[in-house]
Amino acid sequence: MTTPSPALHELSAAELVGGYRRRDFSPVEVIQAVLGHVELWEHKLQALYLLRPELALEQARASEARWLRGAPLGPLDGVPVTVKDNIATRGDPLPLGTAASELAPAAADAPPAARVREAGGVVIAKTTMPDYGMLSSGLSSFHHLARNPWDLGKTPGGSSSGAGAAAAAGYGPLHIGTDIGGSLRLPAGWCGIFTLKPSLGRIPIDPPYTGRAAGPMTRRVADSAWFMQVLTLPDARDSMSLPYQAIAWDQFDAGVEKLRGLRIGLLLEAGCGLAVEPEVRAAVEHAARLFERAGAVVAPMRPFMTQAMLDGMDHFWRMRSLVDMKALSRERKAKVLPYIQQWADSAAGMDGEAVYKAASQFHQTRVATVAACAGFDYVISPTSPVPAFPAELPSPTNDPLRPLEHIGFTVPFNMSEQPAASINCGYTASGLPIGLQIAGRRFDDLGVLQVSRAFELIRDEQRPWPLPPSEAVEHID
Known part of the structure; x- marks a missing residue:
């Protein structure tokens, strides 16, 4: 019995480029297939912003002409890509997820x-995000509420909300997100996909900021590696x-x-924030045993983050x-999500000494x-202490005074500038993905990809990707 060939929207970037080169199919056919698949999903996921099919097809026709001449521009020619809202694209408004922005x-x-x-x-489109990227959910005052394709009642995470949902739903192979405390890895973990938050500065971004990184979000490690050859090219900005x-x-x-022979630290407690839920802990412990069976030396790590560190960063960001x-004018501020307003306003009483102490964290x-x-x-840990939570909530705690209790495993690697990936390592009893974070030493981005690929080879069989609602029974809490 033969396995059916993947649909065009499911092919990897390398498979698409190989197909174009052999003329098995054209960029126009691929973009039409992706847009058709998006149409089946998007009315429920609401992962996209500025979806303009005719503009995507115009780009595809130009790519097709280049392939017919044997003169592709580069390794992405004709490959569908989504770009996060907060990554500027010329001529397009930059709402940053909030209705308070001037477009x-x-x-x-x-x-x-x-x-x-x-x-x-x-x-093919931009992807949605929450107000100012300051939530780990798809809740936005500008965009429609983004949902998780594994369970439409759950969040895809954030702030790269739409990118995580789009990758899991099969909106083509390549998606770009950003991360300052977990905004690539959290949605990747909750959507069951792969991402790499690279070493700070490995992928140029504008504007740069302490801890801020752009990165690939894909179903496969191979696609993220393919994308890195393009995203890491220099930019003086x-x-x-x-x-x-x-x-x-x-x-x-x-x-x-x-x-074989790698020394891998196993971090099961963040030292701050929410406790790790039992299903998450069990999945990460199982992953550790798989690493040991493959010849790695796995040793437990003591928590190194503290609540003071997490609170300090939180208070500075407030x-x-x-x-x-x-x-902002009073009218514009009123358009910001109330949760974000309450969070920011809580800093009004901080004096200079308090701000300095917060920043020192x-x-x-x-x-x-x-x-x-x-x-x-390398260090392995849960990506998040909890699985995906209800889509309508801004954070797992739903408390603007405890908004970052779930980022204790992810945020330290933004501040240390170390590369860190998230890859699926299991599922909850209700079928939600569980993310495993794999962190490496500063600058060892390729090593993190290699360890992630090795885990991709040894992990348990993965469940099929979610089907569009027209092809599957919806499950909304």
Whole structure:
């Protein structure tokens, strides 16, 4: 019995490029297939912003002409891509997920979008995010509420909400998100996909900011590796970017042998925030046993984050948002999600000493993270202590005074500038994905991809990807 061939929207970037080269199918056929699949899903997922089919098809026709001439622009020519709302695309407004934004057209493509265009990628749409990217959910005052394709009653996570949902639902192979405390990895974990938050500066971004990174969000490790060869090209606009390195991203698949003899730290408690739920803990412990069977040496780690570190970063971000909102008119501020308003307004009583002490926790977190990881080649942990929560909630706690209790595993690696991935490692009894975070030493982005690929090879059989509501029974709590 033969396995049916994957539909065009399910093919990897490499498979698409190979098919174009052999003329098995054209970019126009692929984009039509992706748009058709999007049409089946999008009325329920609401993952996209600026979905413009005719513009996507125009890009696809230009790509098709280049392939017919034998002159593709680069490794993404004709490959469908989505770009997160907060990554500027020339001529398009940049709402940042909030109805408070003035919708002025962007003057230029931000670095990740520019690299996609230069390589011939077809931008089919932007993807949604919550207000200012300050929530780990798809709740937004500007965009429709984004949902998780595994369970439409659950959040896809955030702030790369739409990107996570789009990748899991099969809106083509490549999606770009951003991350300052977990905004790539949390939706990846809750949507069952793969992502890499790279070392700070590995992928140029504009504007740069402490801890902020752009990264690929894909169903497969291979697609993220393929995307990295384009996204990591240099751009002078990022004053925090690393010197460009011609890393052999095509060497991401070093096989299971990559794991033999590795020293891997197992972090099961974050040291702050929410307790790890039993199903999440069991899935990560099972992943650790798989690493051991493959020849890695796995050792438990003590928590190194503290509640003071998490609270300090939280309080500093509150003050930053309070300052930003003071620049808004009363009418515009009223359009921001009430949860975000309450969170920012809670910083109004902080004095200079309190702000300084809060800001110092970023460095304390960095020092503690690097020291804790020093004895290991890689560190594995839950991506989140909890599975995906109800879609309508802004955070797992639904409390603006305890908004970041779920980022204790992810945020330290933003501050330490270390690469960290999320990959699916199991499912809850109700069928929700569980993410495993794999963190490496600073600059070892390729190593994190290789370990992630090795785990992809040894992990338990994965469940089929969710089907559109027209093809499956909906499940909404």
